[in-house]
Amino acid sequence: MIRLERRAVPSRLWTVATPVAAVLATMVAGGILFAALGKNPAEAIRMIFWDPLFGPNASYFRGQLLVKAGPLILIAAGLAVGFRAGVWNIGAEGQYIMGAIAGAGVALAAYPAESPMIFPAMVLAGALGGWAWAMIPAVLKARFGTSEILVSLMMVYVAQNLLAYMAFGPMKNPQGFGFPGSRNLQQYPSAHNPELIAGTGMHWGVVAAFVAVIGTYVLMHRHIAGFRIRVAGDAPKAARFAGVVPGRLIAFCLGLSGALAGLAGLFEVAGPSGQITDSFNAGYGFTAIIVAFLGRLHPVGILLAGLLMALTYIGGDLAQLMLRLPAAAIQAFQGMLLFFLLGFDLLTNFRIRLGRARA
């Protein structure tokens, strides 16, 4: 008879070991999936996890790593703070879009003026755009008790439609020969978010991601506010006695994650992506949820998880090109990873015992 016994404190070993175990299990299950698609599983796994770093064209792919990891880490760092507090912002994708629209809006309004003030103003607008979008579910939750999960998610679809409207309407490039999409910000020096060190993929968004990791680490582990956030998540009643005001906590968590997601969107639209189009968003807001959990909601873990997830994006693209693996396969692969992680997490909080329980 197998029995589960709750640990008094979560196992430190398994806290670190579960993500590794989950990645290995995903490789095995993913291999089976790829084999079922008629691809060589070993080759596919190597292409996803190894070739982007050490394969023949690795020098190009290594630069892409930071480009993809930047937004994931930036968004996940904010989400993790909320998840710790039991505030479920799952609409980061929408906040990402709104940050991009707000930031690009500033740039397009200033065009073609050149000024060193334009880019900082865009950054501010991007953060504000994401923040404002996240404050909608925050206010509704604090004021009326409406589920922030459902509202933040609904707001993603609203943002997506707004993005399409912008791309086809107000933000359409007047010199774009009628094609949808805004002016390309990469060709507008004051607004461009360039690669800072050639070949590394390092742009201001990646810098912001590192700052966010350090900032959330200090907040969560070195500051009384982080302690309160963690208490609120683990023991809501105790938190109230400790003087945590639920409404303020919700507004802070959603506002922070919204602002960071908005920043990610702004840096993306001003840098790697370049323009507002109706398909500008690539699902970073949702993948960041996986990153946050894979990183154990810990800033350092998120940094590593973001890099790993970026690797699967790049490797997935590579496998798509070389093995004609469908693009969707990598999405299923990422979903699988989260499943394994949540399943293995049992070992963090419980001991598995054989034999009958003592009375």
Added chain:
Amino acid sequence: MMIAGIDIAQLVAMLMVASTPILLAATGELVAEKAGVLNLGVEGMMIMGAIGGFAGAVVTGSPALGFAAGAMAGAGMALLFAFLTQVLLSNQVATGLALTLFGLGLSALLGQSYQGIKPPATEKLTFGPLTDLPVLGPVLFNHDWVVYLSLALVAGVGLFLSRSRAGLILRAVGESHDAAHALGYPVVAVRVAALAFGGALAGLGGAYLSLVRVPQWAEGMTAGAGWIALAIVVFASWKPGRVLIGAYLFGGVTVLQLRLQAAGFAIPVQLLSMAPYLITIAVLVIISARHRRGAQVAPASLGRVFHASR
């Protein structure tokens, strides 16, 4: 009857078709939540039902078998969720999100070779002279069998929960799993069964999308329908009859919005497409504001992990 150039009877008939996927999914989710499990993976189960049903119908040539396959795909996803949350005791919110992300990816993968195909048609039933009745005919007596099944399921679930002993046990498990466990009821088994039922209905709803409503397979074609089903359960205060009202209200907004698009109103298409989501939010806010003043209506054990210590 015509209002502003729109035939009302035809509009109501279209509304029923538009609402059916959400009605099915919301009814299934209601049962799962009544048993105390919050499954946020409705979207993932629906999209798996959509591709499962589509593939099943195309391969066998029979829409009925397609719907069965869709229901099975949804139930299979739900059992995966059940294994993680009930056996491995994982967090229900996170696992539900994982189910959605995984379902969206896997369905896109499985659907590669089904793009641009037309599925075998699901015939509308006719009831002889009743179908030819003005107004009532198109509204009540000229739908496919799934529309009638969905209405029967709402009634059946309502009766099951309020009138049967098994329904009482299910609600007991949802209100207080510790008390139900102490009384000797199999908490985990009840929850797994409720989840599987909910998944089957979500799958059926997804299959209805790809086989009747659209009818085609496209990646991510559920477009938030699963999330709206979750919202409708809250809107309905966990009462089956109100799920019907909520789903039809939502279907009405969707159809009206599409009608306005087709009629070429001066509002951009993208802004009109926001309407269903914005109205869902508005309705959620009204309902939650009312709940805040009144009694708690959600099942008391909803979303809490059950671990029998002995």
